Amino acid sequence: MKAFVLVTAYLGVVLFPLGLSWAVGGPPRSLQNEIASGLGMLAFAMILVEFVLSGRFKSISNGIGMDVTMRFHQLMARTALGFAMVHPLLYTAAPAGGERPWDPTRQLVLTTDFTALASGIAAYLLLPCLVLLAIARTRLDYSYELWRALHGFGALIIAGLLLHHTIHAGRYGSLPAMTWVWAGMTVIAGGSLLYVYLVEPLLEAWRPWEVTEIVRLTPKQWRVTLTPTGHAGLTYDAGQFAWLNIGHSPFTFKENPFSISSAPADGPNVSFVVKELGDFSGSLGQLKSGIHAYLDGPYGNLTVADRSEPGVALIAGGVGIAPMLGILRQMELTDDVRQTRLVYGNRSETQIVERDWLASFDTTFVLSNPPENWDGAVGMIDNALLDRLFTRKDYENWLFVLCGPGPMLEGVEAHLLARGTPASQILSERFNYD
Amino acid sequence: MIELLKRWPEQSRIRLAFWSVNGALLLTLLAFALR
Numbered sequence: 001m002k003a004f005v006l007v008t009a010y011l012g013v014v015l016f017p018l019g020l021s022w023a024v025g026g027p028p029r030s031l032q033n034e035i036a037s038g039l040g041m042l043a044f045a046m047i048l049v050e051f052v053l054s055g056r057f058k059s060i061s062n063g064i065g066m067d068v069t070m071r072f073h074q075l076m077a078r079t080a081l082g083f084a085m086v087h088p089l090l091y092t093a094a095p096a097g098g099e100r101p102w103d104p105t106r107q108l109v110l111t112t113d114f115t116a117l118a119s120g121i122a123a124y125l126l127l128p129c130l131v132l133l134a135i136a137r138t139r140l141d142y143s144y145e146l147w148r149a150l151h152g153f154g155a156l157i158i159a160g161l162l163l164h165h166t167i168h169a170g171r172y173g174s175l176p177a178m179t180w181v182w183a184g185m186t187v188i189a190g191g192s193l194l195y196v197y198l199v200e201p202l203l204e205a206w207r208p209w210e211v212t213e214i215v216r217l218t219p220k221q222w223r224v225t226l227t228p229t230g231h232a233g234l235t236y237d238a239g240q241f242a243w244l245n246i247g248h249s250p251f252t253f254k255e256n257p258f259s260i261s262s263a264p265a266d267g268p269n270v271s272f273v274v275k276e277l278g279d280f281s282g283s284l285g286q287l288k289s290g291i292h293a294y295l296d297g298p299y300g301n302l303t304v305a306d307r308s309e310p311g312v313a314l315i316a317g318g319v320g321i322a323p324m325l326g327i328l329r330q331m332e333l334t335d336d337v338r339q340t341r342l343v344y345g346n347r348s349e350t351q352i353v354e355r356d357w358l359a360s361f362d363t364t365f366v367l368s369n370p371p372e373n374w375d376g377a378v379g380m381i382d383n384a385l386l387d388r389l390f391t392r393k394d395y396e397n398w399l400f401v402l403c404g405p406g407p408m409l410e411g412v413e414a415h416l417l418a419r420g421t422p423a424s425q426i427l428s429e430r431f432n433y434d
Numbered sequence: 435m436i437e438l439l440k441r442w443p444e445q446s447r448i449r450l451a452f453w454s455v456n457g458a459l460l461l462t463l464l465a466f467a468l469r
Binding site: 022031417426 | 443447467
């Protein structure tokens with residue numbers, strides 16, 4: 001339901017400038033010219049809404065998941081790029097070469113003002129770079145922090161160029177009412193960026209944390225525990241995640257999203273299970289206790305707190321176990337009576353975190369590369385394994401919480417749906433959504 | 435319709451939203467251009 005409301009709101013905002021141009025614009029021109037202008041307006045409006053979609057706004061992402069809003073952001077960027085690229089190619093009219101008193105609404109001519117066109121040409125060249133660099137990000141060897149800075153400021157520059165182009169070159173955009181609308185929408189878009197990179201960090205600066213524990217759980221996974229400094233801590237639900245910044249100024253791009261592995265009932269300390277990757281997590285071993293940290297959160301919809309299903313199935317792959325640790329801990333501490341079953345997949349035995357504690361629950365450990373004496377499940381978390389663990393009644397009535405790599409999530413989700421689990425009883429969170 | 439959607443995987447529902455939005459945008463654009 002929330003997704004439907006958000007899609008409708010998205011359409012309303014993106015179509016608003018086009019609709020208003022329809023209402024206040026002059027007489028229509030040729031079909032081709034009107035499509036050209038319409039594509040330009042839609043592309044610009046979509047680019048501006050992209051700012052809000054990618055911002056960390058809980059009212060948008062919580063409930064449907066930040067991974068879902070980010071995927072929608074990525075897909076709509078492709079459409080915006082397509083519209084923008086086609087927009088100038090369709091125009092057919094005589095160059096204006098100055099004002100023509102007999103054509104005050106510019107029905108017959110196109111602008112030839114170089115500065116108005118130059119900003120459009122610059123945006124035309126920059127936009128494909130922005131989108132293609134984003135699509136190829138994981139294949140290019142540049143850091144996550146550099147990518148965020150480039151993407152955010154690149155988008156802001158493009159929005160500024162497009163505003164200039166639209167209100168100076170656009171037949172509709174140059175109308176006073178439309179100029180105000182475009183300027184207002186651009187300010188809101190830029191403001192959302194400002195909010196994420198300036199206001200949020202300011203709020204974080206007033207609520208600092210201290211790293212009080214760093215424990216190596218497995219050769220490549222660490223538990224990092226933070227203690228609030230001079231404040232009550234974070235209000236969150238078990239299973240949510242937060243953006244973690246360790247040792248840097250709050251005004252930095254050096255922060256990464258991690259699932260919270262502690263439980264609210266545990267007290268104000270917050271723990272994360274962090275896997276070493278190519279980013280800052282690769283240097284976790286060198287971190288010292290006492291270093292300052294900042295948190296932005298909580299985000300995410302991977303929570304079982306307000307659910308009424310009689311059973312909770314937790315299905316995790318690799319470091320996807322982190323939110324499950326928090327959920328299990330919270331259920332344990334609050335004497336939750338719901339039945340729980342954890343299915344936890346890894347490649348090798350050394351990758352299993354908190355093994356002894358997890359074994360005290362109804363847990364099935366799954367290894368794709370098991371040692372000789374392994375007595376758990378072998379292979380992947382596949383349909384056959386799930387059918388051994390869950391009955392038809394479980395499939396239909398339980399809540400299924402999934403966290404792990406994309407292929408695992410897609411495989412498990414497809415099987416659950418085929419076995420009769422309603423989509424509303426499947427919660428999932430992907431690692432990669434940025 | 436809603437019941438049918440509940441049987442769709444999340445990624446398919448995102449793609450459905452994407453194509454529905456694209457369709458709505460193009461139809462409105464056409465209406466604007468043909469006015």
